[in-house]
Amino acid sequence: MNFHFQQAIRAVILFAFSAMIFNLHQTGEITKLINPKYENLSKTVAILFFILFVVQLTRIFSFSTKDHHHCHHTGHHCCHHDHGNSPFNTKKLFSYLILIIPLATGFFIPAKTLDASIAEKKGGMMILSKQTQAAETEDFTEAAIPNQSAGDDLYGDHAPDPNLMEERQEIPEEEYDHLKKELSQKQTIHMTNHIYTIYYDDINSNASKYKGKKIQLTGFVLKEKGFKQNQLVLSRFLITHCIADSSIIGFLSELPEAQNIDEDTWIEATGTIDISTYNGEQLPIIKIANWKKIEEPKKPYIYPIDIRVGL
Amino acid sequence: MGNYVPKYLMNIWFIFILFLIPLFLTNYTNTFMIPSSLMNLNTIFLSILIEALPFVLIGVLIAGFIQIFITEEHIQKWIPKNKFMAVLMSCAVGALFPACECGIVPIVRRLISKGVPLHAAIGFMLTGPLINPIVIVSTYMAFGNDMKIAGLRMVLGFLIAIIISLLVSLLFQGSQFKSGIHHEKSLENAKKQPFIKQFFNMLKHSIDEFFDMGKYLIIGAFLAAFVQTYVSTKTLFEIGNDVSSSILVMMLLAYILSLCSEADAFIGASFSAIFPDFSILAFLIFGPMIDLKNTIMLLGVFRFKFVMWLLFLVVSVIYISILILSKYI
The missing domain is CATH 2.40.50.200 (Bacterial OB-fold)
Structure with missing residues (x-):
């Protein structure tokens, strides 16, 4: 059984997006960000992120007997975007950091009323x-x-x-x-x-x-x-x-x-x-x-x- | 196995930073060290993001759908060989398709990699966010239940999109993807697989697509929020006092504000006191086609040179056509 570190990171980020949006709704902060008319839309997004998180969970572990790369089912090489399996490097670190910024500020910095x-x-x-x-x-x-x-x-x-x-x-x-x-x-x-x-x-x-x-x-x-x-x-x-x-x-x-x-x-x-x-x-x-x-x-x-x- | 150790170290660093950021931030908030302008910046930034996420998620889901369920043969069958017909068709499809300018970039990217010619994809990208029922209704209401601006926005926008796409078809060949993103060669789609499996693959693709586009969305949202917090629009208004400069000012405003096309009509209407109708129209047509947030996302997919050319084409076609028509509007 293989553990895929980056897939795990991605799962955590997806979960964090879902949690952040739920949190904004829970604390009522969301009213400082969007018109309440669109609250349900944003709740749907939180649910969608959660679903994607569950899907992502299945990619964290793979079994060596079975090929973990889903594209291989097609028998052809088709990976033109990053599936999170290529080696981790500074560039990737940077792009994950960018994704974390709004999560961090969304959780820890309170929204402010415009002044x-x-x-x-x-x-x-x-x-x-x-x-x-x-x-x-x-x-x-x-x-x-x-x-x-x-x-x-x-x-x-x-x-x-x-x-x-x-x-x-x-x-x-x-x-x-x-x-x-x-x-x-x-x-x-x-x-x-x-x-x-x-x-x-x-x-x-x-x-x-x-x-x-x-x-x-x-x-x-x-x-x-x-x-x-x-x-x-x-x-x-x-x-x-x-x-x-x-x-x-x-x-x-x-x-x-x-x-x-x-x-x-x-x-x-x-x-x-x-x-x-x-x-x-x-x-x-x-x-x-x-x-x-x-x-x-x-x-x-x-x-x-x-x-x-x-x- | 030689490169196993540094990779492992990287991960440690990564986890370290992951934990460091929140600590750093909480310390600051507890002592109220963050200047209020930064708080404003953060609030606007989050608000743009929360507003854009539904549309981006819809975008990546559709992109995932295209990746799994639509084959090159479909595309070959559907898109006319004739360039003009292809542009016309893609603009019409875009007009029927309700999208937001941030959600459409992953869709366009997937379409091109499936073999949709560049000019058709661009036509779709330009009309998608600009012309759709929600935008028509909101524009109609924002301008005092008057159909004139809403109608002109749709008709002119459609014609302008066709012109730009035709110019793109004359000037550019190939996918114009930046290096690293390649044209899809051939994909023997897994038709034999059960639907559930395919659906699952679609969601996986959507996740990858989200991680591809997410960072560009965030950078774009941040830049737009930065401009809103620190750049005063007042000075802009003082510049734009004749026909040509007022059009430019409104276009610049549309670009830097990076508003969602469903909401920009109300902002446009609030400027109608300061600027004439045709400048407002330039604002309403230009904004959904390309803006700061959207440019950053495009740069994540296309070559820098192509994005700049596209920006230049969109700006000049809109500017020239509005300038010519300004006497009649």
Whole structure:
């Protein structure tokens, strides 16, 4: 009986990948890496790695009576990629080391919530002020097509249960319109994670409609060069698929104590929506009346809601 | 048996390093010695990897499937002899085939070693991640439920892929594999073997394929994460203020961000305020065809010179066609 060292190493690595992904799910760290919508996909990957590990186990030992090289069954030489049977050398050591890096960092370095420094790399305030502009032009095209379903209230007295909604990432179009309609009637707008993007888009595109309304929101503090002393951005990250595709969203806000609040501090604030200009762009800003520091929320990221278009 | 001792030593070293790395890392985390930018880098790196792994695994499983179940004769029968027809067919197959740009490299490699001509394999590689139902839907939604960008992305992307593949067919012959990876001569496939046995062999091949591609995926993911952590996109935006430079800036962005084609539409849409539609289109077409992560994986299979030429061809064909069409978009 022969023991194949490299095959064993490969088995260990496959198992470690499976274990790392399971571990990320167990500890909840996975939510800091990918949109929860894709959690099941990543669980499937952990299972697949485990299956491959089991398959790999059969290759660790071979019996001298039987040829251990599976390609030999075909009677022809067919090995053009490495089956892990060729001698071990420095090059291979290097390539196994590379495979171990993500395993090590995945197990031992905790995932970090994206912070203001990344927000700045992503374009920061420049992107935010342009989002308003984009929304304005988008709104222009939207206005040209009459919206048919906006008129009737589909739910009547039975408004959807907010607790049920919290977990979903897809809503039918009618519900989306309903939410938007509801928003324009509300006196105080509460920006919860679930509806953040819907409200955010609407406030940015029709800022004048919301001027003077009260708003309650949470976010982390982002500051940039060129801000006045009383200015900061209450920002969030929007995650489509994984945090590598995050983009920055948030409101420019004004409060007297702004200069005393450090970047990356999470705060919960209430204030009034107003319209102001930043670098020549008109945009909604929030005049903050009350605020308090909070711990970083368990769900720091915002995920886009897919609107199911009824055909 | 003379070389038995050093080999053994190597293994000892290997085990040693294996245990050393985690120790080293835990010590650091306990004392919070890791700078926050490195933590950011690590988080983005892992996130790209976790996102890419499902697609890579699907890729290596399909590659394993091709290796075991598809013979050269099949390929000979299916692929048209005419170059243009072959390119057209491979682009169409790619368009129907839902793949991600990181999962497609092992498939392409296996296809070429089974005798698929280079230009056909490249056509498949270019349209595979770019055109598929998931990408169409996500692009449609990201641009405010408007079909214009999604439609243009598919149609233009398809035409561009055909042009690039035809150019490849004119310029290159053979497999262009780097030395060490050879063209499959002939494989008398083990038809006589029972299906279970074949399936098992397929999984074994997939494992080998994973270990072949894994390191390139990891290096690529790391580089992309590095760029995201340390390079500010802000400066890019300041450069791209006329037609030609805005296209280049968006293409550069698509390249270095190395986003998955299923998710890049939302990012593209977030730039639509800063750049005109045609530059966004360049971003959306270029990204899925080739990017930083993908280039590293290609370098693991193909000759350096070929990868650079392919990159050059993709860049120039997309740039020129978008530039010409920019007046009409």
